[in-house]
Amino acid sequence: MESKKKNEKYKCIHCGYIYDPEKGCPKNQIKPGTPFESTPETYLCPQCKSKKAGFELLR
Secondary structure: OHHHHHOOOEEEOOOOOEEOOOOOEHHHOEOOOOOHHHOOOOOEOOOOOOEHHHEEEOO
């Protein structure tokens, strides 16, 4: 179960940006392999600057 959680993608509900943990988020200095849950609470969408709370699990 833990390995699945590390690979879960999240979608910004405001602009549709997909956070992919395999890619990380270079604009926010998030390294590849970082699960979304491990990003800082100050994480912002690199496209629309929405807060971390504006993301939902992509199913």
